[in-house]
Amino acid sequence: MTEDPDVVSRRIAxxxxxxxxxxxxxxxxxxxxxxxxxxxxxxxxxAHQLLLEWVEESSPDGADKTALIVGAGTGWxxxxxxxxxxxxxxxxISPTAIDTAHHNHPDSKAHxxxxxxxxxxxxxxxxxxxxxxxxxxxxxxIALQPDAVKHVTxxxxxxxxxxxxxxxxxxxxxxxxxxGPPWPLTRATIQSFATADVRLIQxxxxxxxxxxxxxxxxxxxxxx
Numbered sequence: 001m002t003e004d005p006d007v008v009s010r011r012i013a014x015x016x017x018x019x020x021x022x023x024x025x026x027x028x029x030x031x032x033x034x035x036x037x038x039x040x041x042x043x044x045x046x047a048h049q050l051l052l053e054w055v056e057e058s059s060p061d062g063a064d065k066t067a068l069i070v071g072a073g074t075g076w077x078x079x080x081x082x083x084x085x086x087x088x089x090x091x092x093i094s095p096t097a098i099d100t101a102h103h104n105h106p107d108s109k110a111h112x113x114x115x116x117x118x119x120x121x122x123x124x125x126x127x128x129x130x131x132x133x134x135x136x137x138x139x140x141x142i143a144l145q146p147d148a149v150k151h152v153t154x155x156x157x158x159x160x161x162x163x164x165x166x167x168x169x170x171x172x173x174x175x176x177x178x179x180g181p182p183w184p185l186t187r188a189t190i191q192s193f194a195t196a197d198v199r200l201i202q203x204x205x206x207x208x209x210x211x212x213x214x215x216x217x218x219x220x221x222x223x224x
Contacts, residue, residue, distance in 0.1 A: 005039035012038065013181050022141050023093055023116070025181075030073075030096040043073060047080040048134050049209060050165045050218045055080060060161075062086030065129035068155050070117060071136030075101030075110065082110040086130060091115040117148055124155055126223075131155045134165040137189075138182040142175050145183070149192050153221075156198060162221040164193055167214060168205055190217050197224045 009029050016025035032038035046052075062085035069078040072090035074097060082088040088110040092098055101112045115121060117136060137148045156162045167184035178184070194200045198221050208214040 005041045008032075008038045009041055010181065017141070022144060023118070026092070026139075027094040027096055030094040030100065034096050034100060040073065042135055044076065047076045048165060050206075050216060051077055051080060051132065051134065051163070054163060054218065054220070055084065060084055060086075060130065062088075062130070066127065066157070067130040067132065068124065068128040069110075070131065070133040070152055070155075071139070072101060072112065073097050075105050075108065075112065077132060077134060078110040078112070079105055079108060081130065081132060082108065087111075089113065089124075089128070091117075091120075093117065117151055118144065120151055120155070126154065126157050128155050129157055129160045131160065131162045132165075133163070135167070135182065137164075138166045138180075138185055140183070141180065142178070142183050145185075145189060146192070149189065153193050153195055153198055156221070156223045158197075158223055160223050162193065162198065162223070164190065164217065164219045164221070166190065166217045166219075167208075168217045185217060190219050193219065193221055198222070199224065 012029045013025040016028060029038055029040060033040045065086050067081045067086035067088045069090035072078050072092045078088055078090035090110050090112050093116050095114050098112045098114050133152050137145050140148050167182055169184035169186055171186045171188055201222050202220040204218045205215050208216055
């Protein structure tokens with residue numbers, strides 16, 4: 001029987017975390033997937049359903065606008081946003097993920113590059129009209145999440161939009177009870193993307209299509 005992809009990814013992550021390398025497991029997982037030895041659980045072969053719904057509801061026009069896809073993986077979310085007309089940059093810490101994105105989308109209009117959310121290029125600060133963050137912050141240990149949230153928010157240009165999609169957990173669930181990855185986000189963490197000039201304008205919680213017991217956040221913010 002083929003091993004559960006979630007189990008495999010957690011084992012790969014745990015090996016990295018045990019070496020005090022909280023982000024190295026992304027490359028290890030994508031490299032194993034490229035060799036056929038693992039499956040990336042969140043690689044859906046299409047854009048995330050909640051992103052698709054947001055695009056359908058909002059009908060964003062990306063003409064003359066820039067977008068950044070955080071933790072781009074193999075590129076499906078970036079392709080959707082690029083197709084809306086945005087000059088789209090998509091990054092991932094895993095070189096293999098970026099190589100796979102180039103392979104999957106050889107004629108892409110998006111710009112794929114390797115970068116680290118915890119140490120992003122300085123020129124990205126306040127540079128993007130749309131920033132999309134899906135499942136990246138929650139893939140980091142809880143102690144690293146505040147720094148990751150701060151960097152995500154700083155990418156948004158004045159007048160720009162931030163869209164965050166993440167697994168949800170109750171605020172009263174102790175951090176110690178979460179055996180990640182992932183480490184789902186509390187309401188307080190979702191609200192922490194908001195700052196003095198970045199307003200939370202819409203927040204919804206809905207069940208995952210794959211498992212109704214798993215809840216997902218979709219949060220939209222606007223920088224003044």
